[in-house]
Amino acid sequence: MKFQINGKSFSQAPRAGQCLRTFLRELGHFGVKKGCDAGDCGACTVLLDGEPVHSCLIPAFRAEGHTVTTIEGFGSEAAIHPMQQAFVDHDGFQCGYCTPGQIMSAVACVREGHAGNEADIREYMSGNLCRCAAYPNIVAAVLQGKTAMKGA
């Protein structure tokens, strides 16, 4: 089996009932977080062929032949993604555990046109929970990130 993750090829085979999140973490992508393990919290969000999914709900074998993007696939230490920068600028986190999933969803939200205003952002980002309740800052970050992504 062959998997394309953040532009790199992997040929390891997942276990039959393994979810994509565990598979990605076992391959070293620790930005993919285990949260609720049931598709509620969004901490494990990754992009599958550019579409946001809860990787805890996706059978790993189904990612074969598709492209997977995790938070590690965004930007670099020298030039982080505009949405990452927006979260830094607005303190869109406290403990930071949910942040990779928040950023993955935020990028998808912007790309799909769901970030038109604060209300849209709050609704479409509602599938990503932040136990530190940094929501006002997250909304501000998404608004800035949206503008920055247009210019990127």
Added chain:
Amino acid sequence: MDLNTITAVARPKARSELPVWAAGDAWLGGGTWLFSEPQAHLNRLIDLAELKWPALTIDAKGLSISATCTIAELDAMTGPPDWLAAPLIGQCCRAFLASFKIWKTATVGGNLCMSLPAGPMISLTSALDGVCTVWQADGGERKIAVSDFVTGNQTNVLKPGDLLRQIDIPLAALKRRSAFRQMSLTPVGRSAALLIGSIAHDGSFTLTVTAATKRPLKLSFAQLPGVADLRDAILQTIPDALYHDDIHGKPFWRKHMTLRLAAEIRDELVE
């Protein structure tokens, strides 16, 4: 989550490749429920993705929705302008307690087969006179109305090895004028009552009650009934024991909302 008891995955590409059903098997559609809870009783997944059923087919008879059609695919569909009932599709998709990420994975068939009272795809397809095609384990198939497919809270007519293939919506139902009402305890919470009314070209009226009740119920009238007649019909047709009881709403409140929303639907359609 990881399903650690799963030891095998079958990925058939055609019906002829479907493995013989055995205890411990599960169909894998979107997987959003299957992978959200431990499934210690399962040891093999039969993945439906490689069957590559077309999500949606529009023809002269109406609309066919594949069981593997995702909520996002259904919501994105644009029907002909004379499908007056088409707004119900978006309304029911938005009655789904799920994020836009879940929409991309969860399937219409999965929602039916879960058979939760609040399943909005059950509401949609039963209100639109949907007919399920079920592939039987013996190689045959049978058809059954969606309103008869779901028999109670998380129960349905499927037998071991049965596979829901598609739901067919007749053209006449799509052309009916309709009204939608939904109620839940929180703004985007699970539906406690979801009612859909529609009027056909011959003036007949159909009210579909879901979410409030353990299974979908359809009330049919030759013409739009009066306020009192509609209320009486609901009271006579739906016994108190059929109203669902869980954390999302008490039965007496669901009954109250059913009567109220039905009256609102009637008022909207009488105009």
